[in-house]
Amino acid sequence: MTETTEAVLREKVDELTKLSTTPEILKRILEISEDENANASDYERVIERDIALASQILKLSNASYYGFSRKIRTISQAVMVLGFDMVKGLAISSAVFTAMSPASRDKVRELWCHSYEAANATAMLADRAGVAGRDIAFLSGLLHDIGRALFFQIFGGEYFENCPHDRADLFADEVMNYGASHTEVGAWFVDKCNLPGEIVTAIKYHHTPDVYNDADGKIPQLLSMVYLGDLIVSEDGFFKNDSFLSPEHTNALKSLGITGSSLALIKIEVEKHKDEIRQFFS
Numbered sequence: 521m522t523e524t525t526e527a528v529l530r531e532k533v534d535e536l537t538k539l540s541t542t543p544e545i546l547k548r549i550l551e552i553s554e555d556e557n558a559n560a561s562d563y564e565r566v567i568e569r570d571i572a573l574a575s576q577i578l579k580l581s582n583a584s585y586y587g588f589s590r591k592i593r594t595i596s597q598a599v600m601v602l603g604f605d606m607v608k609g610l611a612i613s614s615a616v617f618t619a620m621s622p623a624s625r626d627k628v629r630e631l632w633c634h635s636y637e638a639a640n641a642t643a644m645l646a647d648r649a650g651v652a653g654r655d656i657a658f659l660s661g662l663l664h665d666i667g668r669a670l671f672f673q674i675f676g677g678e679y680f681e682n683c684p685h686d687r688a689d690l691f692a693d694e695v696m697n698y699g700a701s702h703t704e705v706g707a708w709f710v711d712k713c714n715l716p717g718e719i720v721t722a723i724k725y726h727h728t729p730d731v732y733n734d735a736d737g738k739i740p741q742l743l744s745m746v747y748l749g750d751l752i753v754s755e756d757g758f759f760k761n762d763s764f765l766s767p768e769h770t771n772a773l774k775s776l777g778i779t780g781s782s783l784a785l786i787k788i789e790v791e792k793h794k795d796e797i798r799q800f801f802s
Contacts, residue, residue, distance in 0.1 A: 536673065536674075536709065545569065550608070550713060576610060605655070608715065616709075627680055638750050640753075648786060649741070649776040657749075663719065664706070664723055682697045704724060722743045722746040729747045
């Protein structure tokens with residue numbers, strides 16, 4: 521394996537957003553997103569050219585776990601319901617994940633399902649906490665682990681061999697082998713794609729919210745939601761009782777004004793949708 525420094529890795533991530541390597545559908549959506557006069561019809565014309573992406577957007581807009589009450593039948597309706605940032609986020613995740621090789625289909629499916637489960641949990645946390653921005657919460661949860669998919673796209677199966685997800689020292693493995701963690705890589709990429717800065721922050725610090733430090737010393741609510749949403753759907757990261765929570769857990773809960781028992785209820789609710797989410801990727 522060739523040694524990779526942070527600077528070299530950043531260059532590789534930057535390359536993924538350049539015209540020579542970015543899938544055409546994503547290039548067009550990113551271009552439209554930078555046009556202040558763009559509307560749903562502009563997105564519709566591009567999305568309809570990609571059957572896989574169009575299908576995913578329609579499936580998501582009609583998924584019961586996302587919570588819409590009426591049937592969405594057209595791409596333009598879906599774009600209006602989901603919002604431009606959500607559509608761009610779906611295009612980003614679709615482009616990155618579908619670029620992964622068929623030989624790694626099981627790992628891709630596992631990682632993508634985890635991302636959608638975390639998105640579901642994060643949106644539920646927004647509802648539970650009474651926080652505005654359920655859509656941006658869902659999108660942040662959806663993209664929180666995109667750095668792992670990017671690592672695979674750059675380094676292939678070698679990445680999963682060197683940095684298995686079940687290792688407690690995943691961060692250390694990533695930094696040692698590639699010069700940065702998946703949270704940093706994901707944040708670089710999403711920032712390059714011009715998604716909102718609060719999403720970039722949530723991705724970068726979703727494993728280490730207490731490392732984030734702004735002027736008032738508070739953890740942003742979106743970061744807290746992504747951090748807790750990821751824990752809710754991680755087999756080894758969930759605690760039901762407040763007495764077992766770490767300072768990071770406690771601070772995240774405090775920023776949202778909820779308790780550990782709320783996490784238990786959300787976990788139960790997420791479990792109800794597991795089969796639906798997995799069928800989404802069948």
